[in-house]
Amino acid sequence: MSALPLALGHVDVRRAALGNLLSSIGETGMRFLLGLVLARLLLPAELGLFALAMAVFSTAQLLRDFGVSAYLQREPQLTPARFSACLGLVVSTTLVTTLALALLAEPLARLLGQPGLAPLLQVLALGLPLSAFGGVMAALQLRALAAARIARVSWLGVLTQALVGVVLCASGAGAMGLVWAQLAAATACGLAYAGMRPEGLSWRPAWQGWSGMLGFGGASLLSSSLASLNGLLPDLLLGRLGGAHQLGLLGRAQAVVSLLQTVAGRALNFGVLPLLADRHARALALEPTLRRATALLTGLGWPLLALTVAYREPLVRLLYGPAWADCTPAVLPLALVAALGLVFTQLNAALAAVGRPELAALPTGVTLVARLALGAVLFDGSLQSFAWALCAAACVALPVQLWLAARHLGQTPHALWAALGGSALAALAVLAVPLTLAPIACVAALRWCRHPLLDEIVQLMRRRMTSRK
Numbered sequence: 001m002s003a004l005p006l007a008l009g010h011v012d013v014r015r016a017a018l019g020n021l022l023s024s025i026g027e028t029g030m031r032f033l034l035g036l037v038l039a040r041l042l043l044p045a046e047l048g049l050f051a052l053a054m055a056v057f058s059t060a061q062l063l064r065d066f067g068v069s070a071y072l073q074r075e076p077q078l079t080p081a082r083f084s085a086c087l088g089l090v091v092s093t094t095l096v097t098t099l100a101l102a103l104l105a106e107p108l109a110r111l112l113g114q115p116g117l118a119p120l121l122q123v124l125a126l127g128l129p130l131s132a133f134g135g136v137m138a139a140l141q142l143r144a145l146a147a148a149r150i151a152r153v154s155w156l157g158v159l160t161q162a163l164v165g166v167v168l169c170a171s172g173a174g175a176m177g178l179v180w181a182q183l184a185a186a187t188a189c190g191l192a193y194a195g196m197r198p199e200g201l202s203w204r205p206a207w208q209g210w211s212g213m214l215g216f217g218g219a220s221l222l223s224s225s226l227a228s229l230n231g232l233l234p235d236l237l238l239g240r241l242g243g244a245h246q247l248g249l250l251g252r253a254q255a256v257v258s259l260l261q262t263v264a265g266r267a268l269n270f271g272v273l274p275l276l277a278d279r280h281a282r283a284l285a286l287e288p289t290l291r292r293a294t295a296l297l298t299g300l301g302w303p304l305l306a307l308t309v310a311y312r313e314p315l316v317r318l319l320y321g322p323a324w325a326d327c328t329p330a331v332l333p334l335a336l337v338a339a340l341g342l343v344f345t346q347l348n349a350a351l352a353a354v355g356r357p358e359l360a361a362l363p364t365g366v367t368l369v370a371r372l373a374l375g376a377v378l379f380d381g382s383l384q385s386f387a388w389a390l391c392a393a394a395c396v397a398l399p400v401q402l403w404l405a406a407r408h409l410g411q412t413p414h415a416l417w418a419a420l421g422g423s424a425l426a427a428l429a430v431l432a433v434p435l436t437l438a439p440i441a442c443v444a445a446l447r448w449c450r451h452p453l454l455d456e457i458v459q460l461m462r463r464r465m466t467s468r469k
Contacts, residue, residue: 030155034162035255038178039320041169044248050175051251053120054182056108057101057127064090064097064128065135070352072139073277084206087136091205094132101125120179130186137193153192161185237375238386246383252320253330253387257308257338276346276353286350287410291419292452293346298423299453301342303442305335306427311435330387337394343420344401350409359404367397422449 038047068086072078105121134153141150164184168177238247276286308315312331316324348360370393378389405411422445429445430438446454 030158030162032255034158034165036319037166038169039252039324041166042174042178044252044324045245046175046248047251048245048247048249049114049116049120050178051247052112052114053117053124053175053179056117056121057124060097060101060125060128061131061135064093064132066090066093067357069135069139070357072136073143078143081206084204085208087203088205088207090132090136094129098125098128101128116175120175123176123179123183127183127186130183130190134186134189134193137196141196149196153189156192157185157189160188234371234375234386234390237371238383241375241379241386246386249324249327249383250330250386252316252324253327253334253383256312256316256319256327256331257305257334276350280353280355285410286353287415290346290350290405290409290411291415294343294416295419295423295452296456297342297345298339298420299426299446299451302339302423302427303430303438305339306431307435307438309335310431327383329382329384333384333387333391336391340394340398343416344405347401347405347409351404354408356408359408362404363397363400366400367393370396422446422451425449426451 066089068090072083072086102122102125105118105125108121109115109118138150138153161181161184163181165178165181168180171177173180234250238250276289279286279289309332313325313328316328316331320327344363347363348357351357351360371390374389374392374396375386378392379386402413402416405416406413425448426442426445429441433441443454445451
């Protein structure tokens with residue numbers, strides 16, 4: 001019986017990460033331009049309604065996946081029997097979640113106080129079967145770190161979504177235009193992935209042999225569900241407390257915060273689960289890899305976040321126009337949340353790699369409860385108060401994250417600080433000088449503390465020069 005092994009020794013990880021980085025730059029730029037266009041075609045309430053619909057849809061997608069994507073990326077020997085069992089489980093969960101989303105669209109709209117939400121959810125329910133196949137194929141490509149294939153499909157999805165979304169929104173379709181654009185992108189990606197099916201795996205769903213993946217999938221689903229709900233809770237909670245208008249403003253503030261760090265985060269998180277799982281399978285310590293990844297993420301992200309906060313008012317007006325100026329007060333607290341998130345961005349993947357995905361539910365659960373409690377207590381009707389509630393909730397979960405990293409991954413607070421000291425210095429350096437001198441100050445700070453980010457830049461430059469020869 002043939003199998004698809006988890007063997008990444010032959011994979012050029014730097015080359016794959018560089019390819020993903022270049023793709024991320026283009027894709028992020030395209031999504032950014034799309035956001036600028038949509039901000040001028042739609043009202044904040046329309047964008048907020050779509051964000052609320054996508055929050056519910058993302059929850060349904062998570063339940064539909066049931067941890068299968070993580071299982072496919074981590075399983076050391078993916079045999080045809082195991083893969084067929086995965087397909088059977090995905091088919092079953094897809095049928096259940098599709099019917100549930102279609103039937104619960106009206107009750108959910110009434111519960112959230114948004115009557116216009118129901119038709120959006122009913123259309124999005126059609127996309128769950130399409131996203132099921134795309135999710136399986138994406139997991140297989142990530143397993144092999146096939147950056148080029150993933151980039152091609154991702155670009156196709158972005159371009160399809162942009163074309164359909166702009167045309168429909170310009171014709172007055174409102175939030176429904178964005179929903180149909182989402183469905184069109186899922187269709188295009190599913191068709192593109194159809195030609196990338198690996199050989200040696202049976203594509204016939206099996207209705208038995210689920211026990212192994214149910215154990216891993218159930219544990220993974222618990223932590224993933226809480227993580228997804230935790231990420232979607234601001235949209236759901238603010239949509240209920242403040243309405244679609246404030247939800248639209250929150251989305252723009254989040255876009256400003258994530259604008260400069262999205263590329264770095266996506267590139268450095270590329271294929272992290274199969275890489276860590278492969279390292280764990282070879283009985284190698286994860287801490288050195290995690291320390292370096294944390295240093296790289298924060299070395300890129302923290303200075304960019306510092307600049308975003310320092311120039312938030314002109315940045316918002318430049319990007320979205322004066323109509324969106326009310327989202328500016330939320331940028332600082334949201335940037336602090338993002339800065340803390342960069343420190344532990346690989347915690348969940350690392351816990352899954354060592355076979356303990358359920359432990360990721362601990363800090364996520366604490367954050368979830370803190371967001372609910374602090375959101376209700378601190379929200380005074382302003383977007384700024386809600387954003388500071390999110391920041392306070394992130395601080396509440398910090399001790400739990402530190403304990404998990406030290407106890408189960410060997411990353412002590414001292415080792416974590418060793419990864420963060422240079423990044424903090426670089427962030428302070430860009431704030432101490434004018435904007436034109438910020439890049440020089442950042443590089444000088446990184447060089448003074450011998451930050452590993454400079455090593456990566458040198459390696460990429462050498463690779464570029466070698467490829468030209």
